[in-house]
Amino acid sequence: MNGTKRLHGGRFRASILAWLGLAAACLTLVAGRASAQDFADDPLQRAIDDAIAGRPQQAAPGLPPAPPEGAWGEVINATDRWIVLQNHVGQQFPIATEDIQEFLIRWPGRADLISAEALVEAIGFSPGSNIIRTGHVDYFEGADRTLVAPTYAEVLPNNMAVTTLDPGFNRYMNAWDYAGQNLLYGWAYPVPPGINGNPARLHVVGALVLPQPMRLIVPGNIVATILPEDAGGMTVTQITRGDSRYVRKGDYAFLMPIEARLRGLRLAQLVVYKQVPLRQFNVNAK
Numbered sequence: 001m002n003g004t005k006r007l008h009g010g011r012f013r014a015s016i017l018a019w020l021g022l023a024a025a026c027l028t029l030v031a032g033r034a035s036a037q038d039f040a041d042d043p044l045q046r047a048i049d050d051a052i053a054g055r056p057q058q059a060a061p062g063l064p065p066a067p068p069e070g071a072w073g074e075v076i077n078a079t080d081r082w083i084v085l086q087n088h089v090g091q092q093f094p095i096a097t098e099d100i101q102e103f104l105i106r107w108p109g110r111a112d113l114i115s116a117e118a119l120v121e122a123i124g125f126s127p128g129s130n131i132i133r134t135g136h137v138d139y140f141e142g143a144d145r146t147l148v149a150p151t152y153a154e155v156l157p158n159n160m161a162v163t164t165l166d167p168g169f170n171r172y173m174n175a176w177d178y179a180g181q182n183l184l185y186g187w188a189y190p191v192p193p194g195i196n197g198n199p200a201r202l203h204v205v206g207a208l209v210l211p212q213p214m215r216l217i218v219p220g221n222i223v224a225t226i227l228p229e230d231a232g233g234m235t236v237t238q239i240t241r242g243d244s245r246y247v248r249k250g251d252y253a254f255l256m257p258i259e260a261r262l263r264g265l266r267l268a269q270l271v272v273y274k275q276v277p278l279r280q281f282n283v284n285a286k
Contacts, residue, residue, distance in 0.1 A: 094264035103242025151205040
């Protein structure tokens with residue numbers, strides 16, 4: 001009798017141990033699946049996988065997707081190496097200065113502040129006689145003059161430049177061949193409907209010889225006259241190379257993103273807009 005009880009007790013204990021082992025195995029399997037699922041849902045791991053797979057368009061963990069070209073933002077923090085922008089919906093984008101391909105700053109200016117050594121750039125509609133009507137001009141002083149080069153270029157109505165050779169490299173163009181140039185651009189580079197006629201715009205870069213009315217010496221020893229497009233006059237800005245030391249909280253910026261990466265945005269261009277002229281800015285004031 002006692003032996004039978006011991007036998008049944010041993011079998012009962014063995015059954016309990018077997019069930020416990022099976023339950024433990026099931027829990028281990030479920031936990032393993034949960035861990036795999038958690039691993040697959042981990043945003044950091046997804047970002048790493050995207051980078052390995054060559055999918056840079058995926059946003060980094062905690063970082064919104066890269067905004068489209070032409071986005072605007074406000075500077076909310078700036079150090080020697082980092083600039084943080086916030087867009088109109090409150091998204092924040094850290095940007096390392098070494099991740100900016102072209103970094104520029106635009107400073108408000110006036111025509112009478114432009115030195116004789118500066119280069120001035122303007123593009124606008126031309127009624128002829130080397131006159132340009134525009135609402136804005138930029139100028140470049142000192143070492144920043146290398147950002148542009150002396151230019152005199154006629155621009156076709158479809159924003160194509162007048163070329164020496166036609167787009168198919170079949171024949172030379174001449175100063176009176178604008179109609180043919182338009183036709184060639186029509187088949188080589190389609191022109192929007194309704195846009196025809198001779199070049200209507202000029203793009204010039206040259207030295208200022210007279211501030212009012214603004215006159216520039218451009219290539220070919222030509223004097224180009226810059227006149228306001230309307231009665232509102234022209235705005236003038238000085239453009240310099242970007243430097244994080246000149247960026248302050250509250251500045252507005254235009255950015256052209258390439259991608260959002262783990263540490264922040266990579267940009268094709270960043271243009272910071274200042275509220276005071278460069279000569280009035282104190283780089284040591286924070």
